[in-house]
Amino acid sequence: MSAKKITIRDVARHAGVSVGTASRAMNAAPGVMEQTRKTVQAAAQDLGYRPNAAARALRSRSSRLIGCLFSDLENPLYMRLFNSLQDRWAEAGFVTLMTSSSGRLEREHRAIATFAERGLDAIVIAPGHEADPELVRLLTAFPGPIFVVDRDTPVEADRLLFDHAGAMRLAVNHLAGLGHRRILPVFSHVTTRPGLMRHAGFDAAMRAADLPLGPRVEPETPNSPVFDEVRAALSAPDRPTAMVVQGTRVLSSALNALANLGLRVPEDVSLVAIGDSALTEDHVPPITSLRLDREAMVDVIVNRVLMQIRDGRSDVQDSLLEYELIERASCARLT
Structure with missing residues (x-):
């Protein structure tokens, strides 16, 4: 039988099911038993059947x-x-x-x-x-x-x-509970919801914990380097004792700034990362993170x-x- 002439009717006949059942099985429609679906797919493979995707989309509007x-x-x-x-x-x-x-x-x-x-x-x-x-x-x-x-x-x-506001409360309250008052936020102030909500949430959490708002580092994009800015902030006489840092690229840049200054985590600076990744898990020491399920x-x-x-x-x-x-x-x- 030529593959060009094979139709869904041939597949149905080979699988021993109705044409409607074969069609639903090939289109992954609900209501088809798993064994029937496998039988129909096996029949289609045996016959070399290839459904016409364009025609199927027109018929099903999908x-x-x-x-x-x-x-x-x-x-x-x-x-x-x-x-x-x-x-x-x-x-x-x-x-x-x-x-x-x-x-x-x-x-x-x-x-x-x-x-x-x-x-x-x-x-x-x-x-x-x-x-x-x-x-x-x-x-x-x-x-x-x-x-x-x-x-x-x-x-x-x-x-x-x-819930970025809730995330900032978790981070700030955790660091405040360890005695930190000068906390440096390092996350972009982009004009989309994540950036706007993080900054507003951080400021609100600091005020609620009766902590002073100090300097902040705001990368232009979620992947901009922050080495110089973080190094400058941590070189100040009253430098931050903790940081909340976004992402992977920004976090890596911030860690390089810490290393360049000879500062250690957590002995000199405590650190919370926004987002969990291989970097936060594998870093020495492993980094406390805000994670989404x-x-x-x-x-x-x-x-x-x-x-x-x-x-x-x-x-x-x-x-x-x-x-x-x-x-x-x-x-x-x-x-």
Whole structure:
């Protein structure tokens, strides 16, 4: 039998099921038993059947594609998130596409427009320009569900927001409980929700703990080096005795500044990192970190997106994900 002439009817006959069952099994539709799905897929493989993706999309009005737009793939959070999302959605029969804007607005415009042109079923976004009018217009015109990750983008969409204010309270209260009063914040003041909320949350936590607000280091981007700025702050006569530092690249730069000055963690400076990574776990000493529950994050995104694809647009909701303080050996009591 020629592969070009093979149809879903041939697959159904070979598998011993109805055409409808074979079609649902090939499209990973709900309601098909796992053994039946495997039998149909094996029959399709035996016959060399290749479904026409374009025709299938037209019939079902589904491309079986989900897009992700993240502002910065040097952020380990986004790469790990994408890997988990694509694994979970693959189980439901979807392919996940990813693009990064590297903070460039025109890339974000082009990505959203392309996602719409290609008929993607849904998109997950964490843009670098959350309130840009053209970006908002493109998102509003997108025909499928949208899921926003930790941004205040004004569109009708499900959102998962991170509790940055709560994270700052955890960090400041932990360091204050060890006797630290001069705490140096080292995180970017970008005009997206994470940067804005961290600074506001840090200031509020310091005031609540009756601690003075002092100098701060604000890298231009989440990956900007801060060596000179941190070195200058820690060279002052009344230098900070503790730091709260974001990310991986910024954290690495701050650690280099400490080493350059001959300062030790935690004997001379206590340290809390925003975000958990291989660096915080493997550093000597291991670094106390503010960590998000990635599995909880993935569950919310996957389940809400699949529900919206299955049921069409419905009431959208905001979910809040809290940080957990992972205590390691980088913080010491001030003597």
